[in-house]
Amino acid sequence: MLDFGKKITELVSNILGRSTIDKDAIEELIKGLQRILLQADVDVKLVYELSNNIRNRCFKEKIPTGFTLREHVTKVVYEELVGLLGKEKSDISDKRRIMLLGLYGVGKTTTAGKLARYFQKKGKRPALIACDYHRPAATEQLKQIANQLNVPIHIDDERNPYNAVKEGIKRFEKSDVIIIDTAGRDTLDKELSQELKKLGEIAKPDEVLLVIPADLGRVAGQQAAEFNKLVGITGVIVTKMDGTARGGAALSSCYATGAKVKFLGVGEKLDQLEQYDPVRFVSRMLGMGDLQTLMEKIKESELKEEDAKRIISGKFTLKDFYDQIAGMQKMGPLSGIMEMIPGLSTTLPEEIVHMQEEKLKKYKYIIDSMTKEERENPEIIHASRVKRIAKGAGVQEKDVRDLLKQYELTKKVIKKVGGTASLKRGQLAKLAKKFGLKF
Template sequence: MLEFLQEKVESVVKNLRGYGKLSESNVADAVREVRLALLAADVNYQIAKDLCDEVKKKCLGEEVLKSIQPGQQFVKIFHDEMLRLFSEGNPELSSARPLRILLTGLNGAGKTTTAAKLALHFRKRVKEHRIALVAGDITRPAAVQQLQTLGKSIDIPVWFWPEEKTPADLARRARAEAEKERIAVLIFDAAGRLDLDEALLAELKEVSAIIEPQETLLVADSATGQSAVKIAQAFKEHVPLTGIVLSKFDGDARGGAALSMQRTAGIPVKFLGVGEKPDAFEVFDPERLVGRILGMGDIVGLVEKAQEAFDADSMVKMEEKLRKNSFDLQDFIDQMRFMRKLGPMENLLGMIPGMPKVASSGFDEKRMRRVEAMVLSMTPQERRKPDILNAKRRQRIARGSGTSVTELNDVVHRFEEMKKMMSRFSRGKGGGPEKMLSRMMGKRG
C-alpha cells in the first residue's frame, strides 16, 4: 500500500504546483486521485470517502494559509487526516505484570511466527526476561513444532504438554505453571482455522475465559482483502479483542483493508510484522506510518534499528577514518554487513526522507553481493590500499570472485569517487545520501 499511495500523492502534489492556490476545481481533482488510490489499496470504501471528504472540506476552508504552496497545503491536510484516522484507540500494551497475552487469527495469517516475534519484542525492547510461549494450536499440523523451533532460535521457552488433549486443558496447565514459575509475560498461541467457524470461536471463547488475558491480539494478514473487516468483527463478538497485529506488512503493495479494521471494528493496530525474521517486528506508530505513506520517511524507525545493532567502538573508529579520509574497502565491507543486520536494503531506504523512490526503483542487492565477493577476494593489504592493484592482481581477484576485470575496475573507480564524496559530506559539502547511493550503485546522479 505504501508505495502505491506514495506515487499517487507525489503525482497529486506535482500537479498542484502549477496552481497559484487551492480551488474547488483542483482540490476535487486531487481528492479524486487520492480516493481512487485508497480504494485500489483495498481501503474500505466508506473510510476512503469520509477521509477524502474531510480533506476536501479543509482544503477549501478559511484556515488554509495563503503563503503556503498548494501542494504543501494539500500534503499537510492529508497528513493530519490520515494521522487522525490511524490514531483512534489505545495502541499501548497493558503494563500489568504478570501479563497474559492471547493470540488469535486464521491459519496462514502468521500467528505462530508473530508469537515468537512478540516474545522477542519483550526480551529486547521491554527488557523482560521471564517470558514463556505456549503452543496452544494443536489443530494445525506442525504448529507446535514450528513454535518450538522459533522459541529455540530466540532462546525463549515454549511450553507444551502432549498429555493435555484440548486447548482448554493446555490453557489451565499453562496458567498454573506461569503462576508457579512467576512468569512476567505469558503468550498463548491459540488455534486457528482456514475459515471462521463456530467450533473455532467457541474454543477460543473457552480458552480466553481460562487464561483471562489482559491483551487479546488478532493477527491479520496485511494482504487480506475486504473480508479482513468481517473477520475482525466476528472475533470481536466472541472474545474481547484489544488490538491487531498486521503481519506481512512488507510483502504486499495493498494492505488497506487490514488497516480499515482499526476504524470499522474499533480495534487499534498495535504491531506490524515487516519481514520473516523474529526481529522484523515494529510497534505501530501512526505518525511514522503516515510519514512513510507521504514519502517523508521514518528516520526514527531507522535510528531504532541502528541502535539495536549499534557498536559504539566501531562508530568512533569510523568517524575518525572519515575525518582523516582513510576510509578503505575493508571499512566499506564492514559497513555493508552492519546495514544487513538492520534488514533488507529496500526497507531501510524507504525509511529515509526523500529515499522511498530510490528504494522502489529496485535496489540491486545481487550487485552488492558481487561487490562484496570482489573485496573479499583481495588481500588485507589490497583492501587498505586499492592503488597497489596492478593488472596481475586484478586478474587474480576477478577469477577468485567469479567476476570480470572490467567489473572490478568499475568498482574500484566508483569506490574512489564515493570516498571523495564521503569526505566532502563529512565536512558538510554537497553530495547528500541520494547522490552517494547513486554513485555506490553505479548510477550517474
C-alpha cells in the first residue's frame, strides 16, 4: 500500500509540479494513474470510470473562478480518488457488541485485540469473548492478548462457542463494548456460515465485521459480498495494509460492492489499527503538497477571527499550538497561521511540522488534562503540575515537558518570523487592519 501511495504521490507531484499544465499533461496524468491503479489490481472497470470522470471534469467543466487549471486538476484527481476509495468515514463509536468473522489466518484474533485497545484508548471498558474452539491454540492466543491489555476475557471451559457467547454477554453486562472473536475456515462453507449465523442469533451484535487481508486485492469485494449474502455483515476491517501494494484494490472493491470499510490493520502490533477515513487516506497518499493550498483556498483560513486576533497580538496559547499542529497534519504546513506567516513552517523543526499521529494524540490527551488556566498560561506549569497532568493523560512526565518545550519553541519562532517585516503582504496585514491592530 505504501508503495501504491508513493507512486501516486510521485506521479501527481511530477506532473502538477511543472510550470505549465495543458491537455497533454492531464492525459499523461490520467495514463499514469491508470497504470498505477491497474498494477495495484484495482478493477479495470473502476479505473476506466475514474479516468473518464477526470477527463470529463478537467476538459468539460468550467474551472471555478479563482482557481487555476492546476488547482482544478488537483481537486478533481483528489475527489475522484476519494470517490474510488469510499467517500465517507463510517462511525462505530456507540456499538456495544462487535462480532468479528472471516476465513483462516486473516487477522481476526489480532484485530479483536486491536479493537479492545482502540476502545481502551477512548476511555471505554472493553471485554473479549473467545468463540474459536476450532483451532486448538486459538483461545490461548486471545488470552495472551487480553492479559497484555489487561482486558477481561471469557472462555468456555467446555469449548462450546454458543455457550461462550451466552455466558460471556451475561458476565460482561457492565462492560462498554464486547468483542467476539470467532473461528475461521478455509472457505465460507455451510459449516462456517451456520456456525456464524447461530452465533449471531445468540449474540445479537450491533456490528458484524468481516476481517479481510489487503493482499486479496479486488477479490476482497467479492468476499465481502458473499459473506454479506450468507451471514450478513455491517462492515469490513481490511488487515495487513502494511504488507501489500494491493490495498487500494481491496478498498475500492469493497466500496464498489457496497461494503463499508471501517478500520485498517497496518501492522502486527495491537495499536496498529486505524479508523478508515477515505478523505484523510487520499490526502496522505497524495503527499499533501498542492492539495493543502487548494483545500486552504476552499476552506479559507481555519483560523477563527478571535484566535487570529489573539495570536497576532502576541498571545499564543497551548490550545492554539495544538490547533495549529493538528491543522498541519490535516492540511499540511499551509494552514492557519503557517499560511499567514511565510517562512514559519520552514523555520519550525520537521518534528513539529510533520508530527507523528501517535504523538499528536498524546498531546491532545495532555492538553485535555490541563486546567483552563494552565492552557492559557502554560508558564505556571511546574513540576507538581507536570506530574498531575501526566497522570491524568496517562503519559510520561517527559511527554508533558516535551509538549511544553515544543510549544515554547513555536511561540518564539512565531514571534520572530511573524515580526512586521516578514508579514505576508495582504492576508495577515488585512486581518490585522480589520482588527484595528498596528505593527
